[in-house]
Amino acid sequence: MHREERRAFHLPLAPPRTPKDRGGVRCPLCARECRIGESERGFCGLRTVRRGKLVHMAGTAQRGMLHWYRDPLPTNCVADWVCPGSQRPGYHNLAVFYGSCTLDCLFCQNWHYRHFSPARMPLVSAAALAAEANEQTYCVCFFGGDPASQMPHALAVAEQLAARGVLICWETAGTSHPKLLDRAVELSFQTGGCIKFDLKAYNERLHIALTGGSNRRTLENFARAAQRADARPEPPLVVACTLLVPGYVTPTEVGRIAEFIASVNPRIPYSLLGFAPQFYMSDLPCTSRRHAEEAMAAARAAGLANVHIGNRHLLSNAY
Numbered sequence: 001m002h003r004e005e006r007r008a009f010h011l012p013l014a015p016p017r018t019p020k021d022r023g024g025v026r027c028p029l030c031a032r033e034c035r036i037g038e039s040e041r042g043f044c045g046l047r048t049v050r051r052g053k054l055v056h057m058a059g060t061a062q063r064g065m066l067h068w069y070r071d072p073l074p075t076n077c078v079a080d081w082v083c084p085g086s087q088r089p090g091y092h093n094l095a096v097f098y099g100s101c102t103l104d105c106l107f108c109q110n111w112h113y114r115h116f117s118p119a120r121m122p123l124v125s126a127a128a129l130a131a132e133a134n135e136q137t138y139c140v141c142f143f144g145g146d147p148a149s150q151m152p153h154a155l156a157v158a159e160q161l162a163a164r165g166v167l168i169c170w171e172t173a174g175t176s177h178p179k180l181l182d183r184a185v186e187l188s189f190q191t192g193g194c195i196k197f198d199l200k201a202y203n204e205r206l207h208i209a210l211t212g213g214s215n216r217r218t219l220e221n222f223a224r225a226a227q228r229a230d231a232r233p234e235p236p237l238v239v240a241c242t243l244l245v246p247g248y249v250t251p252t253e254v255g256r257i258a259e260f261i262a263s264v265n266p267r268i269p270y271s272l273l274g275f276a277p278q279f280y281m282s283d284l285p286c287t288s289r290r291h292a293e294e295a296m297a298a299a300r301a302a303g304l305a306n307v308h309i310g311n312r313h314l315l316s317n318a319y
Contacts, residue, residue: 002104002212005280009114015043025049029059030102030148031175031217044100044149046118058118059100059150061126064157065118066150068129071095073138078171078196079239081308082269085167091138094166096129096157098144102175104212105200106280107245113145126156139167139193147184148176155180158187167193173200173211174218174225185225189237196239197222201249202256210248219260226264233267241271241310244287244295246319251294258302269306270299274314285318 003013018024018037027034027047034042036049046058046065058065071093074086085093099116133140140161147154147170158168168187174197176184188195199218201207207215222240229238240261242254254272261268272295274287292309299307309315 001106001280005106006104011045011114012041012043016040023049023052025052025054027054028177029151029180030177032102032213044102046100046149056152058123058153060152061156063118063123064126064129064150064153065099065116065121065123066129066144066153067097067099067116068124068132069095069097070137076311077141077169078241078271078273078310079169079194079236079269080310081271082236082239082306083194084192084235085139088138091136093169094133094137094140094161096140096142096147096154098142098147098150098154100149101145102148102213103146103173106210107243107248107275107284108279109243109276110144111279126153126160130157130160133161133164133166137161137166139169141169141171143171146172146175148172148174148180151176151180151184155183155187158184162187162191165191167191169193170195171198172196173198174221175213176221178221178224181221181225185228185237189228189232192235194235194237194239195225196241197225199240199242199257199261201253202260203253206248206253210245222261223264226261226268229265229268236269238265239269239271241273242295243273243275244291245275245281246284246287246291251291251298254295255298255302258299258304258307262303266303267305269308270304271308271310272296272299274309274311276311276314286314286316288317288319289315291319
């Protein structure tokens, strides 16, 4: 199914693995660690190799493939119930939607980014995007897709906005190289923003089935970021969330995710999000109220102190 879907959007079917002795060049930006051959593309679709050198078609400080807009506060943020932005009416969030990703979620709620192409759309420099912030810009959030696929661009924007007093937030599956993630966490820590980790599953085989990739880097990066959570408890530096995909991300699976979070820091806020049928899982129902309530009970039983159900307007009585 993953191969069928990626073929439909003209994306690489799998991370390339061209051996070094055959001209393969390693891309270190995310957990995929593609080894790209001449004229091949990396899994995110934004890297290739020309004359033996890695070429970034987008995702550098000079070239970001994205859509952005001003999102009035308060807004439907994953962390809205613990975020200071929810108390800032009259201001806005600069929402930066990157048009690429390091995973391949069959249930993707923002799948339209797959129509983006560096060859068909204008690219935005970090300086130009940062210049769009004004006196009413309270915070910026980098999401997508996923900012992990274009972290050099996102970090360049974030550093400029942090210098102007804008809160820096991230919404990511956490697949970035650890050193890039450290920079992202530091910018959020300094400015009062947060990093929201999308923990899609704890079981690695389930994660691979749903997203096409392992969750090992995600869990490692989450634990790495959470080490700093107690240094700034308010507002929370690290927030976790999970999409309640019917039939797949069950209350039992949520309990496993919650046990992992609690083992790192039981005070980290955890939001359970209602699923709406999208993309290649459009035949599923919306998450049921019973599913959400049982998942919340499982998360609390696992030892988490701050659990929240988001997107309640999507919840159904379907099962």
